[in-house]
Amino acid sequence: IAGITQAPTSQILAAGRRMTLRCTQDMRHNAMYWYRQDLGLGLRLIHYSNTAGTTGKGEVPDGYSVSRANTDDFPLTLASAVPSQTSVYFCASSEGPNYGYTFGSGTRLTVV
Amino acid sequence: GENVEQHPSTLSVQEGDSAVIKCTYSDSASNYFPWYKQELGKGPQLIIDIRSNVGEKKDQRIAVTLNKTAKHFSLHITETQPEDSAVYFCAASMIGGFKTIFGAGTRLFVKA
Numbered sequence: 306i307a308g309i310t311q312a313p314t315s316q317i318l319a320a321g322r323r324m325t326l327r328c329t330q331d332m333r334h335n336a337m338y339w340y341r342q343d344l345g346l347g348l349r350l351i352h353y354s355n356t357a358g359t360t361g362k363g364e365v366p367d368g369y370s371v372s373r374a375n376t377d378d379f380p381l382t383l384a385s386a387v388p389s390q391t392s393v394y395f396c397a398s399s400e401g402p403n404y405g406y407t408f409g410s411g412t413r414l415t416v417v
Numbered sequence: 418g419e420n421v422e423q424h425p426s427t428l429s430v431q432e433g434d435s436a437v438i439k440c441t442y443s444d445s446a447s448n449y450f451p452w453y454k455q456e457l458g459k460g461p462q463l464i465i466d467i468r469s470n471v472g473e474k475k476d477q478r479i480a481v482t483l484n485k486t487a488k489h490f491s492l493h494i495t496e497t498q499p500e501d502s503a504v505y506f507c508a509a510s511m512i513g514g515f516k517t518i519f520g521a522g523t524r525l526f527v528k529a
Contacts, residue, residue, distance in 0.1 A: 411460055
């Protein structure tokens with residue numbers, strides 16, 4: 306089934322540790338995104354990539370980094386996790402700007 | 418930057434009644450307005466979208482209207498069913514923009 310695969314589905318992480326959230330799509334979409342979802346705040350854009358080899362900052366990029374080495378993969382890295390990064394993280398993709406997104410099922414991350 | 422406000426935060430309707438969710442946006446350059454439905458434990462799913470050259474769009478029981486002058490758009494669900502119960506998000510993005518901004522969400526309860 307075509308779509309977005311995120312891993313892990315959930316994780317408890319000690320503060321200060323490094324963590325990479327994985328995201329893979331099989332739709333050959335050019336654009337990919339990372340959002341975090343917090344209660345009452347909706348979905349906030351962390352980073353995006355409009356095509357392989359390029360990335361851009363969203364609304365809340367601090368403490369996160371991304372890379373886009375190829376079309377299919379868009380990992381999100383927390384270099385040194387802090388409790389405020391406890392959230393549900395969603396990866397998404399689209400054909401391009403101003404097209405609807407396909408979302409993954411999310412990664413629930415708890416930083417303690 | 419763009420800001421999207423969504424109301425109400427919670428909406429409860431009787432099965433068969435209509436439900437209306439309203440959003441306003443701040444940036445007049447926004448031209449693409451998608452709506453997403455998120456069921457418990459899942460990622461958001463695109464249900465309908467509208468572009469700024471169109472005032473209304475329908476898809477079976479759901480419709481979206483756009484008022485560019487007032488900078489607001491609305492989701493209308495008719496003949497609601499219990500399976501419509503979910504969190505609904507509106508969003509806005511600009512021409513060529515990769516930064517889609519989401520509203521905070523509306524939790525819809527449809528009572529059988």
